[in-house]
Amino acid sequence: MFDVVVVGAGPAGSMAAKTAAEKGLSVLLVEKRQEIGTPVRCAEGISKDSLSRFVEIDRKWIAAEVVGAKIYAPDMTEVVLAEEMAGNEVGFVLERKIFDRHLARLAAKAGAEVFVKTTALGFERTEGGLKVKLRRLGEDWEVETKILIGADGVESRIGREAGIIKTLKMSEIESCAQYLISGIDIDEKYTYFYLGNDLAPGGYAWIFPKGDKSANVGIGILPSLAKMPAKQYLDRFIEKVGVRGKIVEFVAGAVPVYGEISTAVTDNIMLCGDAAYHSDPITGGGIANALAAGYHAGVVAAEAVEAKDYSAGFLRRYDERWKSDFGLKLRRNKKLQEFFLKLDDATLNRLARSISGKKIEEMSVQAIIMELLKTNPSLIEVLKDFFS
Amino acid sequence: MPKKAVVDRRKCAYCGACVAVCNLNANELIETYLEIKDNCNGCGICVRTCPMGALSLMEV
Structure with missing residues (x-):
């Protein structure tokens, strides 16, 4: 019997497995794909701070460092967010193929068993915990565990089977398409965001530099508002802003933009990362919260094993933490x-013009809102919930 | 006529977006292979969510 079975070897799952294994638990980490980290389904951006909280930075998986962001309104009015202090890098664009494998290896080094090409089909409750049904290279395999951690992404089966989460509506998910473009001519010190109801309904388009004149060029849209598939919006965006270069890789994906779920646990089960809709509803960023959630789940798993209490009541410690x-x-x-x-x-356009040219020295959503409020006091009434 | 979702495998980028929005768990992503099970009721939500335009509804 394992102490913990973790399903999904993305950042959330590997961090949970690593943390639990470091605390001495017996851990099995399963990944349905044969290769961890591919296919990538992500724009790969993360702030330096939220990464260094949990992992020692290794240049191997940093594709680019950025010092700021440029945001464009529909009429191309530009708003620049830039860290003024030279040398203090504020953002990373990762190489997820390498990063995810690195994290899984850290979990393995800490003592977790790692099995790829292994799918979790479901689970059954038993006297002492759970029986997890797996399929490995086509063969059925059952393992018993005290705790099951679902880090199985936006398409989480565990969360739904356990009754923790509801299926996402079309207004609660961003449908995304992205190209890795080589030979692109941009200032590689910035990330770029493009807004517009026609350009990217319910979402935005982005250009994230990946070094050596290459960049992730992508788009996310809300299916409830969209009139065509994300890929077509992406092609139109590239045409419109005149992005030049060669497409050397294609990525599709989906990001939950749900907000906070009331609980991510039930008896014997915890969810983390996209499986718990932990991605940010406005930026779509998911890596930082996934790492944090995985860490917290690993810590609480160890506490639960120590206390021999795997009830939802005990696991709510994980809810409190995340x-x-x-x-x-x-x-x-x-x-x-x-x-x-x-x-x-x-x-x-009007809001962007009101703050265009202003010095915004922090790369965050909060910094933009603060600047908007300074120039548009009437927004205070509308945005007062934001501060409550 | 009842309908059912079908996938164009040449377009599918196996991202799992359709799995995430299916209320009936009719879509399953087996590594890079999307399987649409018989319990699909043709509601069309996955068709509208697919980033690739790889899904469509077919009369059955």
Whole structure:
């Protein structure tokens, strides 16, 4: 019998497995794909701080460092967010193929068993815990465990089977397409974001540099508002802004933009990362919260094994941890997303013009909102929930 | 006529978006192979969510 079975070897799952194994638990980490980290389904951006909280930075998996972000309104009015202090890099664009494997190896080094090409089909409750049904290279395999951690991504089966989460509606998921473009001519010190109801309904388009004149060029849209598939919006965006270069890789994906779920646990089970809809509802960023959630789940798993208590009541310690870490931000940014969804292109242009050219010295959503409030005091009434 | 979702494998980028939005768990992603099970009721939510336009509804 394992102490913990973790399903999914993305950042959340590997971090949970690593943390639990470091605390002396017997851990099995399973990944349905034969290769960890591919296919990539991500724009790969993360802030330096949220990464270095949990992992020692290794240049092997840093594709690019950025010092700021440039945001474009529908009429191409530019808003620049830039870290003024030279040398203090604020953002990384990762090479997820290498990063995810690195994390899985850290989990293995810490003592976790790692099995790839192994799918979790479901689970059954038993006297002492759970029986997890796996399929490995086509063969059925059952393992018993005290705790099951579902880090199985946006398409999580465990969360739904356990009754923890509801299926996402079309207004709660970003449908994304992205190209890795080689030979692109951009200032590689910045990430670029493009807004517009026609350009990217309910989402945005992005250009994230990946070094050596290459970049992730992608788009996310809300299916409830979109009139065509994300890939077509992406092709139109590339045409419109005149992105040149050669497409050397193609990526598709989906990101939950749900906000905070009330609980990520039930008896014997915890969810983390995209499986718990932990990705940010406004930026779509998911790696930082996934790492944090995985860490917290690993810690609470160890406490539960120590206390021999795997009840939902005990595992709520995990809820308390992830909620106090980033729950408020999920709630706040969900409200902000709802606010931005109501703005038409003319209003977006006007707001962007009101702060264009201003010095915004922090690369965050919060910094933009603060600047908007300074120049548009009337927004205080609308955005007061943001501060409550 | 009842409908069912079908996948164009040449377009599918096996991202799992359709799995995430299916209320009936009719879509399953087996590594890079999307399987659409018989319990699909043709609601079309996955068709609208697919980033690639790889899904469509077919009369059955």
